[in-house]
Amino acid sequence: MNMMMKNTQDAILETSIESPESIPQLASLVPSINARIPEIGFVLLKRLAHELRVTSEPRHIHVLHILSQLLGCLINQRVVYDILATQFLLVLLKKPEDEERIEVAINFLLECGYTLLDNSPTLLDYVFERLVEIYNSREVRNISRRLIESMFIIKRDCFPGFEIRSPALEDQFTHEIPLDYHSDHESLLDVLKANLGFLENINLGTEKSLKNVLHCDWEVVKNNKLCG
Template structure:
């Protein structure tokens, strides 16, 4: 679903793939349809045009492939046209262009009802001129019998009609999207299930003959030899001209884009040489840091890339550690922009919260620059998420080990430093647990001062001096004195 939303023109291909999988694993096709319906409902309630557009496009092509019943497409169309707005009519027009031919063939009364609704909107509703033109173009497409918008292209008609399994999930059904499947659970019989899955995978993809394998191996060996010959003729460029040109291309692409969606689309087309992938996150962050004030434009670019592919997620996470270690090299304004950029990525879960493990908040391991960076980062997190959600995330049992550097508990001095720091930046609420731990820490026992011990000995000696002394013939007088004064008395007797 994420891949389809990021590349809508490839939706027919994704739908064809789902149709093939659905013949062997119908529960997968049904679950995908349910999640798309729920995604559309959420986007419709939130007035999120992009989400609605991606969900309806996918549902339309699933209907064309007969993975989903055409009734769900009709229900979505009638819902969008019930209270027409510019956006809802635009989405409905796009959906009708994709699924119209299939509706005409499978359920003509529904198709007539939908086009009657479009006709009423065109004549009566107060909508934008642009949307009116879109409806007129739709009627022309229908008149031309969808010659430019066929239900299924010939090269994507891969499943026989009798083999396909059609799911009849409706828009108003109670739908369970089975979110529990998103969480890994250990399977004690995973070896047997893996073997069964490999068998099923071979049935879906088909197995090639041994002759084809031999031919492929010979072709691969020839390709390897050609590559080795090319490598022998390669000349290394020590002037980094290619790297400079790559950075210039990325910079100009970012600066020439109007919105984040356009920028991401253009950057995805930039050819990155092997090993130069970190240059793209680096250039996005550098461009962000050079702005006079922080622009959310860059945060949305980073978020989109980090959510497209795990590779970009890891590169942005590595960038966080690199920039935190070298943050003292940046002036305050650039530092502020970088901190807010990463604050946006973390608050949107584009990168993992475990990146905060590189932060050790104590007097020895922080500088004035790093403390400013942490301050702005947490202020951005608080502003984006709200303090209650931020506190809940910081207290998460799974993430807690990554925050030991931020909220130290091993040393009272570091704990006190962290408490004072967060309190001074107006975020004392996150230090409540640290305050409790600090109060419950056992206080070390202080040794008695030496001066006090000497004074007690003198007091004891004075008490003995005031006691009556009984002299006898057998016992010398100095032996009746306290131990502290015996030595002195013995010396006087010798004299």
């Protein structure tokens, strides 16, 4: 079970970074895995939270864009609670002069803002209060101000064109993980015990699903290393 979990989470994150266009397909695969084996979803989210913190450095802004899209999709699918999205947005919006991180925040809102508006309007209002502060700041750049103006209009109109594309599974297991989760991002792999009765079938099923959805070689995906 431990090796299967590590292979699955690594494949999802690595494939997302190497092929961002596959994220919508991955987003439709993860909820099914998580609903059946929530431990995999939990470890994936811990790893994702860790990578989001690591890629907050300016030199990793491209990877941050990609991983934020994956997180937005998982928010939409109810794999993780909305509080993680709020924490992530407030970290991105910490510095009014940081136009790259503000752009990541705006794109992230486009990805999952409709879900936040529907499920957690109070949290979304809190984020938009911060956007107002940035908009009125003397340090904000014009390009960021224009992005924020556009986002105000999109929220006012209830995110037209950005509605959830795929409804969440009825039996979904939703995790609560804060962005600053301090546990080792793979520590769970050392304590979970294998369920030998279905391990082989689940592993084969994961391999087959990834091949069908992503049209890629499972062995190649497993042997690649995560950027950042």
